[in-house]
Amino acid sequence: MSDPNFDLPIPSAEASRATIGWLTLGLVSLLAAGVFSILLVLARTPIVQELVPFLDFFRVALVVHVTLSVLIWLLAVSGACWSLSTSRDRPIWDRLSFSLAASGTGVIIVCPFIGAGNPLMNNYVPILQHPLFYTGLLLFAAGICSHLVRALLDRTRIATRLDGTAALRFGITLSTVLTGLSVIAILASWRGLPNGMDGQIYFEFLFWGAGHVVQFSYTLLMMVAWVILAFASGGRFELTPRLTLVYLIILALPVITVPFLYLAHEITSAGHRIAFTELMKYGGLSCLPLGLAVAASLWHAEKPEGEGRYLRAALVSSLGLFAVGGVLGFMIAGLDIVIPAHYHGATVGVTIAFMGLSYYLLPRLGFGALPERMAVWQPYLYGSGQLMHIVGLAWTGGYGVQRKTAGVAQGLEGLGQIAGMGLMGLGGLVSVAGGFLFLVVAWKSMRGRIRHSH
């Protein structure tokens, strides 16, 4: 009988150091994204938006906010997970990877204050057309790629006797493979793009395939986090490690089609765009078996105590948001703001799972205990704010308001549209408060560090 202990222990002191580094990078990127998000929310809230001429800065702030809160935060936490799944120490390599990614993040944060502008609102990795922004992106990408290769080379091998921890580590290794595939997808798109193409359309095509592939990696790690949170918070997670591993493989399976999608369609063709949209829409359903197993584990689960309280709160909020985002994905019709409602739901679902994973990891990495009450409230506050934000977006999207607009460009007319955007703005502010609360909780834990890693 295999051991169903779905725990993620810290393999070594060196792995602990590397994990702390990547986790801190994620926290710094969220802090900076939070500052930019305040400006974003104000720029789209009725009445306030008329008082300040935000439109120009709205787009620059949106680019940096998305880059920090999605790309860097999610990949930094992914990097932390990869560090926990290595079988040997390589301190110099770890330091090099982290230094590259951290310096890239720093460069991206300071970009808007050095005069980087000319924003392009393409999907997945929006761009500021400025050498400094490109420098930041390249440095960060170099750090992630370096860490990815190291994690793949030193991955933990599966033993004959599979336990819960080994199943989770296998899931983490799968996520490195998927992220690696997304890097290859960028290179394939770059090779397939015609000479002379530039601007928004260029970056749209460049990141379209890879952007879709990397979502599978995030979802995979979210599932790993869900299992950890369910198990640690006293949920009745009854899958065997072997079945958990099989479900993780099923989740990653749709990505097998990616090389064929690249062979079948020109990068700039409508077929390429549609193929990846369909991959996401139907391939994303592959997360259902494990997702439902985790949801079922909450049925008749014992009342959590101690750290279980906030881990359960994070799990419930993440499940709820991800489910709403998933349902909205099937309601997209056209280019209205149901699209951001969908991806906010899905991405925030992943983000809350990663926040919960951070809560799980911080004390195990040698930091102090989390402030329990605050940590319990935080996922609910952040989740409910994001839910209001999403409902507001989806509601207004029903009236056909276009995405990535602000101020008068939104063309808000009827009471329904204004009320919807008002709800969106209020939800945005609540979720910003929830996001800052996460940083406060993490900060309090880090301040109470009980042993030094240096």
Place this chain on the structure above:
Amino acid sequence: MLTEILLFTLVAIVIYLVSDRIIRIIEGNRGGILKNRQVVFFAVFLVLALVSFRVLRTLLTA
């Protein structure tokens, strides 16, 4: 464009190393490791990056 990206990359790496050195000097003077080492490091890095890139931008446009 490529030259600028290379220049910015080099400067970013130098800033990173200088920030690391500054943190080590502070720790040497204090006689102990800073409690929130990585957060302080990022603060130092961001300030240095802001100043250096502004100066560099002025030099490049001059």
